[in-house]
Amino acid sequence: MKIKILPLKDINFQDERFRISYYFSLEKLSLSIKEIGLIQPPLVSVLDKQFVLVTGWKRVLACRQLGLSALPCWIVTGSNPLRLFLMAFYENLTTREFSLLEKAEIIKKLKGFGEEERKIIRFYLPLLGLPAANYYFKIYLKFSDFEPEFKVFIHEKNMSFHCLELSANFDSWERKLLIPWLRVVGHNKQKEILEYLHEISVRDGLTAKHLLNSKEIKEIANSKNLSPLQKANKLRLFLRKKRYPKLHSLQLAFNSWLKKISWPKQVEIDHTPYFESDELKVNFKFKNKQEFKNNLLKLQKVVNQEKFSEIFNLNLNEND
């Protein structure tokens, strides 16, 4: 390897075969180069009579952004593409954490450069912080095939692995339809929307596209009175109700019971999550003896009603 000052125009930027990162900000790096210059030269290889970047994409792009015409580069000899890619991989591995999309790109490129599948799973996946199992190899390959628009969205929203995993259940068109809904909510709500949508579509034998184009969802999307966040939340609740109809009807029955017996507003009442236990919990605040007494009296009034005991049969009365 030797160092050479290379004109930027001589580098073939179209050739991205060794590139790992696509979505990044050059702001800080440009500032650093501007202030103290390029400390570590990128690695370039001569392939098909052209200079191809092996490592240092960010550095070279920052130099280009700064208007530099040339920069020092390590020129690496040898043309084994897998070996060259591993140079890029190891240089990055030692200095930073890879994002989910970068891991996907690395796995795809290792496979593309002919690395044996078994070796990728057993050796490289643990290096990437992933379990050495075929499932992760396959799912990351799926992530690498996501369309660029969705990849940008993943990067911007810093989507979680689980959300990417769920997104892999949809086709590219469906993912595109989902972006506006997912853009305005956090990870947990993204997960809920993706999960409900997928599970309803499998259960009912419908495509997610069909569901997203349904009358109800279109109505939410076109509602002029709602903000994007309110729309996304409404969609989430609509899908939740559709996914869990029995749970929804139990909740309705519980609310209706509260109304029927005129449950006092000053006393909070909670059931266990999903009505899994028969237990109920009441909670109220008081500042003095009189307030305490008042709450007890209100509760006493409720208990004396005939309909009070209906709540203990909620699970038994739920229809199949």
Next chain:
Amino acid sequence: MRMIKSNYIPHKIYITQESLRFPLTHKIISKLKQIPHEIINNHQSLIEDFKCSEDPVSQGKKFILLAQQKGEFVKPCPCTPYYLGCNYFIINLELNCPLDCSYCILQSYLSNPLITIHVNLEDLWRELDVFIAKRKGSYFRIGTGELGDSLALDNITELSQDLISYFRQKPHVWFELKTKTVNISHLRKLKPPENVVVSWSLNSSIMAQEQEKGAPSIAERILAAKDVSERGFWVGFHFDPLIHYQGWEKGYAEVVKMLFRQINPAKIAWISLGSLRFPPDLKAIITKRFPKAKIFFDEFIKGLDGKYRYLKSLRLKLYSHIVKSIVKHGGSKIPLYFCMESKDIWRSVLGWEPKGKKEIEQFLSCPLADKKLVK
């Protein structure tokens, strides 16, 4: 893998170097003379190799690993937090199973996908002697069917005979062989001890056909149970997992009817009930391995233990229906119990609420002395 009724034959046997000194290893090799075997030094590396395959669970079912149990053979059944356990003990003699039930928890529970037989039986007997001696004077139940099927490999191992011979001498222990197979040929040769229960997992016929790949039909299982019960063995049944599907009421009523048409209720030691439940990480495996199995997209909630299970209202319906059918067909005196359920469920369905797992244990095993077989 070939599974003709219950005669599982693997593609190959892997044998750890250290397992060569145990008689069971040689018994299995001679039983499977026609099957290639390979002696290996590092079975962990073999397991890691299997995990690289597209479907490690299916791949693992084609091979047998003969290894030494380095840890404890006997453990308390792990049950699940926040729900009632039943004080059952499990013997980890075999791991995994040639059957391929869609809902099987072993798909995610075990990190080793190979069908593994622990061959150091001498250590098992020693460990059992100590374990049982510590519990002298109290009845308890123990079985081999938690991390594998008790009889699915019996044509190869003949372990049912060894285990029954051992437990015959331990009259205060209920020993249970739990299976979905009809692999009873070795049991037929034995004089039935009074403290051994051969039990079958049952489901509705349609669910068994759709979700229990490789397992004999429900009718065949019940006929096998009839065979052993008529030879004098106690039998048990596990309606677990009960599955909610279109037509479940009729499906389960038919199985209960079929069961009591063939089996004398007085010979049934117990019947357990449990509904479909699975940990979240199993869902991804199931949906990948069984993409057509829509049962996993029913309305599940996360129970108190974090596992997916049906809403309580639905579980109550499933259980009440089966219990009514059992009572209707003459099974009112059979001890019924729930697997991984709450006290609320016990009270609502069976009309009583055990104080804890010890009381369930007493309920199921104390009548041992009184449960004289009706011949």
